[in-house]
Amino acid sequence: MEIIKDIHEMTEAACRIRSMGLKSSLVPTMGYLHEGHLCLVRLAKKISDRVIVSIFVNPAQFGPNEDLAKYPRDIERDISLLEAERVDALFYPEAKAMYPAGFQTFINVEALSGTMCGASRPGHFRGVATVVAKLFNIVQPDTAVFGEKDFQQLAIIRRMVEDLNMPIKVIGHPIVREKDGLAMSSRNVYLNSNERKTATVLFESLELARTLIKQDEHGADRIRDAVKRHILSRPGTKIDYIFIGDTETLKPVKTIKDRGIIALAVLVGSTRLIDNIILGPV
Ligand code: PAF
Numbered sequence: 001m002e003i004i005k006d007i008h009e010m011t012e013a014a015c016r017i018r019s020m021g022l023k024s025s026l027v028p029t030m031g032y033l034h035e036g037h038l039c040l041v042r043l044a045k046k047i048s049d050r051v052i053v054s055i056f057v058n059p060a061q062f063g064p065n066e067d068l069a070k071y072p073r074d075i076e077r078d079i080s081l082l083e084a085e086r087v088d089a090l091f092y093p094e095a096k097a098m099y100p101a102g103f104q105t106f107i108n109v110e111a112l113s114g115t116m117c118g119a120s121r122p123g124h125f126r127g128v129a130t131v132v133a134k135l136f137n138i139v140q141p142d143t144a145v146f147g148e149k150d151f152q153q154l155a156i157i158r159r160m161v162e163d164l165n166m167p168i169k170v171i172g173h174p175i176v177r178e179k180d181g182l183a184m185s186s187r188n189v190y191l192n193s194n195e196r197k198t199a200t201v202l203f204e205s206l207e208l209a210r211t212l213i214k215q216d217e218h219g220a221d222r223i224r225d226a227v228k229r230h231i232l233s234r235p236g237t238k239i240d241y242i243f244i245g246d247t248e249t250l251k252p253v254k255t256i257k258d259r260g261i262i263a264l265a266v267l268v269g270s271t272r273l274i275d276n277i278i279l280g281p282v
Pocket of ligand 1: 028029030058061128131132150153
């Protein structure tokens with residue numbers, strides 16, 4: 001696996017792939033890789049000739065009181081995992097190269113960034129959209145693969161690609177879960193053993209919502225109340241949001257039947273976890 005830190009070198013490597021007539025996929029990550037990331041890599045390998053993974057803990061998407069400094073990092077382990085998957089190139093730039101002095105251009109995907117995680121993490125999606133646009137320009141992939149756990153992020157990136165005519169196909173991969181249902185996330189490492197047990201409440205409450213819908217309860221308020229009660233029955237949890245809405249516009253709906261998303265952000269101890277289920281075709 002080629003390990004590329006330099007932006008121009010990455011673009012040259014991407015041009016070489018293109019000039020050979022090969023199709024490439026990018027899997028953007030912030031590292032501390034887990035099985036969920038590796039599933040994205042495997043999907044990318046299936047659909048393209050060359051796979052590039054980026055690892056960049058993007059300062060622009062962290063708020064001033066968020067976990068940028070303590071975000072988990074283990075580049076040596078990440079490299080071994082990617083080599084085992086036979087990834088072709090790792091792009092691993094430094095923050096000062098991605099955001100040199102004088103940097104002042106940001107991308108704001110307006111309405112989609114204002115709800116859900118965007119409401120509690122102001123500026124987060126501006127940072128995400130900007131770095132993803134930069135990665136797309138540097139790597140120029142044919143396809144980019146993202147996990148559906150960050151469903152709002154995926155919707156925002158799809159919108160950006162459409163609005164800015166970026167010639168890239170964006171593919172979502174279903175959430176990869178631990179055996180007990182907890183969605184895989186690099187941040188799960190913050191949980192102590194009690195919190196780790198408590199964290200299963202996110203998926204349980206989404207399953208509860210799904211069961212209620214199957215039992216013909218379609219009122220979003222009533223489903224939200226049941227989900228809320230279930231989460232709060234577990235000590236040490238604090239709800240950031242329970243969102244029931246449309247998968248494309250991310251606008252709340254009053255009733256949910258065949259299609260839609262139920263998404264949660266819950267603090268377990270001091271760790272903020274997100275999860276969602278999508279009903280019907282995405
Ligand atoms: O989902 C992530 O890990 C990040 O938000 C991303 C897409 C790599 C941008 O920094």
